Amino acid sequence: MSGCSNLVVLWLMNNKLSGEIPEELGSMLKLQEFGLGGNNLTGSMPSFIGNFSSLKELYLTQNNLGGSIPQVLGHLTNLQVIDIASNILSGTIPSSLLNLSSLVVFEAEENHIEGTLPATIGLKLPNLESFSISSNQLEGPIPPSLSNCTKLGWLLLNDNRFSGKVPFLEKLYKLSRFLVGYNQLGSGKPEDLSFLCSLTNSTKLEFVGGGYNKFGGVLPKCIRNLSTTLTVFALRKNQISGEIPKEMGNFIKLRYLLMGYNQLSGVIPSNLDTLQDVGMLQLNDNNLGGTIPSSLGNLTKLISLYLAGNHFHGQIPSHLSNCQSLNLLDLSNNNLSGTIPPQLIGLSSLVIILNLSWNHLTGDLPIEVGNLRALTALDISNNLLEGEIPTDLRDCTALTSMRMGGNLFHGFIPQSIVSLRGIEELDLSRNNLSGQILAFLAEFRFLKLLNLSYNNFEGMLPREGVFKNVTGASIIGNNKLCGGLPEFHLPNCISKSSKSRERNIVILSASIIFGVFGIAFIYLCWSKKKVNEPISNSRNDSHPNMSYGALLKATDGFSSMNLIGVGSFGSVYRGILEDNGIVVAVKVLHLVHHGALKSFFVECEAFKNIRHRFLLKILAVCSGSDYQGNDFKALVYQFMENGSLERWLHPNAASSLGNKLPRNLNFIQRINIAIDVAFALDYLHHQCHIPIVHCDLKPINILLDAEMVAHVGDFGLMKFLLGSSIDTVANQMSSMGLRGTIGYVPLGTLSLSLSLSLSPPMKL
Structure with missing residues (x-):
């Protein structure tokens, strides 16, 4: 190619070229456009480019070129465009290069360039339209002379180490993008944001970004005069105080309003619902208070809403469910109360995060939570939620993180969550959950963190899966657990036979004594009342009354391995009767649930009066107490294979x-x-x-x-x-x-x- 001495344009952009730029190409002295960007080129920028006296456009972006920028580029008096972004260039920008009055575009972002900008840069580059040096290691002040670049449209200085005040740029009439975020600008003083007033002359302004600096003071009233074409206003992570100006509602084309991590106070202006195009509203970690305005529900294009870490009180407005495009909602760390609106938690567009943690929310978790089929993370921890964990969570199959700790949930872990096979973090700690730890939790191969601490779980702790890692599973505060790995320091599980031997001796002795008196008492009562009772038409008025111990033995201690179903009033276990080896289904009533006891008597009454080959056959009942003296009632059915x-x-x-x-x-x-x-x-x-x-x-x-x-x-x-x-x-x-x-x-x-x-x- 070096033989093409008359070549004017060499354009090899966006290919897969590798290796260094050949020195032989230095013979192409008539080149006006030299484009090698978007490849995998290595080495350094060749100094022979300084000999291309006719060169107008140089594109070396998106390669792996290192070293410093050659000083000889300052000899290219016709150079209009230089794009060397996204490389690994280091050193300083040659002052001769920044003296080229012909430069229109200078883009060198995403490198390792250091040093300072010359104070006269704006005087030497009168034709500059785009100046992008973001994501480097430049430092020092931003030169006020940049205001003389009256043709400047893009000024991107973000992600460097610039410090001091942002100068007034009142002459940048054509400025559309102004980014100075991620620097060390400002000093926490009231006048830090005065530069915004100079931007009111920029009638085409679209982007204003100054986040992650040290700006203090309040937002000046002059922002009402900023261009109505503004689409991005980002000043998050500063020290800005005061109220959110109502004038923010004037920016009807705004898509991103990012003011989180400041010291803003007051309330959210109700007229922000005029921002019909806003997609991200970030006001988290401020000192905002009052109630969350229901008018935010009018922002139908809202995708992300961050209001966490403030002092909002009152109920969560159900109108937020009108935001049908909402992917992320974070209302955590506030003083919100009341119940969770079913319309909101059933918003199927939520696919990233729903975070309502650290509030004072009450009531049940609505069953509409099952509509969150694509949600990745759910956090409702540290509230006052109660009731049982909804079985509808089984439909949230995309969940990787579910935090429900620090509430008042009771009952069992629903069997239905077996469908959450992609879960990586599950926190159910600090509730009133009971029953045995479901064995299938050990089969979740992606589960890395499981917190079940401070509940009322009992029985044997599994030894596989997440339970193999003592740092991955937390089970402290469950005093009825046994077994597991030695690192959990749980007592050994006592076998049923040895555990009940001594107990049975006491029970047998007491049973003989009380049994005699009991039979006598029952006989006396029966003899008095029998004549007044109607004769049952059923062929079988009663079923054998089995003991708690027999059912405990048949189901292997009501093991979760034998659990075959969980209903509203009870759990059903598969069991084998010791006397005859018959396989049965044992329904154990959850007597703490409202209506469970009534359900037991109703079902007994029903089966006493009916018999048909297409009705489930009841074999026995158990009505007594367990070994702790708690009431125990169960029904024993024919097992359905x-x-x-x-x-x-x-x-x-x-x-x-x-x-x-x-x-x-x-x-x-x-x-x-x-x-x-x-x-x-x-x-x-x-x-x-x-x-x-x-x-x-x-x-x-x-x-x-x-x-x-x-x-x-x-x-x-x-x-x-x-x-x-x-x-x-x-x-x-x-x-x-x-x-x-x-x-x-x-x-x-x-x-x-x-x-x-x-x-x-x-x-x-």
Whole structure:
């Protein structure tokens, strides 16, 4: 190529060229445009470029060129454009280069250039339109002479070490981008921001960036005269005080308002809703107070809202749910109270962060949280939230961080969170959670931090996964845990046989004594009242009453490995009876839950009055106390080998039958299941001596045996209907109150069952 001595333009931009720039190219003395940018070139900038006396444009950007900028470039009296950005150049900018009056564009950002700018730079470069030296190591003051570059459109000095005051630049009439952020400008004094007034002459101003400096004082009133074309106003991480001027509402084209990490006070002006194009509003870590204005809900293009670290009080405005493009919301570290608006926490556009931590929020976590299917991080820690952890969190499959510690949540960890396979951080500490630690948490291969401390968990601690690292799992403050790695310093788990041997001796002795008196007392009561009791029509008025110890042994201590389902009122475990080896399903009632005890008695009453081959068969009941003296009630059912219909209709859900996922149902199987359910409902509605309405018919309450025969179960919400006429039934149903699963819509299979069972046909 060196033989092309008459070449005027050599343009090899944006390729994959490597190696050094050949010295032989120095023979191309007629070059006017020399472009080698966007390659992988190494070495230094060749000094022979200083011999290209006709050169007007030089592009060496985005390479790996090192060394210093050659002094000889100052000889190129026709040079208009020099772009050497994004290299590893060092040293200072040759003063001769900054004396070229022909320069229009000088771009040298993202290098390691040091030194200072000459005080006369603005006097030597009258034609300069773009001056970009950001992301270097330049220091000293910004020369006031830059104000003489009246054609300057871009002045990018950010990310250096400039210090002192920002000079008045009142002559930069064409300035559109002015960036001086990430320096050491200002001194924390009131006059630091006075330079903004000089920018009011720049009628085309779009970008103003001065964040991460030392600017003090208040925002001057003159900012009302800044150009209405302003799209970015960034002064975050300074020492700015005072109130947010209402005049900020004049910048109707503003897209970024970044004023976080300052000392702003007062309230958010209500007229900020005029900023209809704003996408990022950052006012976090100031001293702002009052309530969050509901008018922010009018910012429909808002993508990120940062209001954390202030003194906002009152409720979270539900109007924020109107921001349908919101990806990130941070309201943490305020004094907010009240409940979480369901409309807001169900905003499906939230995909990055939802942070409501360190407030005074109360009530339940709304089930609408399940709408956050694409959310990456959820933090509601350190509030006053209560109730159970919603099972709907299973739909938030994109979560990598979930912090819920420091609240009043109770109950069990829902089995449904098994679907959060990508979780990396899970904090449930400092709540009132109980039960056993779910074994599947040890199977989360991405889980690095798990905090379950200061709850009421019990049973054996797993030894795999995150539980193999004592620094990754925190379980302190759970006094009923045992086992685990020695580093956790937990007591050994006592086997059931050795633990209960001495206890059984005491219980047996006491049982013999109290049993005699008990039988006598029961007999006396029975003899007096039996004559007045109606005779039951059921063929089997009672079921064997099994002991707590028998069920404890059958389910291996109600181990989480045997847990096959969790409902509103209880947990269901797979068990093997020691006496006969029969596999059963044991439903243990959560008596602390409102309605659980009533559900137990209702279900016992139901099974005492009904019997049908398509209804789930109850084998025994347990009504007594556990070894700690707490009330204990359980129902023992026939075990259904193929689980619930829910698992078959939704094969993506985790199966309750080991680790296997159920197969899909074929058409014949679906029809047969629908017919089985229809027969069961027909029996309940028309063939019982007292008609029964199930009130909670759904796929999870339909169980399938080994032959895929359907059995209807869970009669905890059922209703007896006195009388059999249509009018009586209607009246009874109208007075039932709200029962069943709120918001549930029967799937096709159940709809068919209902339609088959209703006689005469009714419109639903």
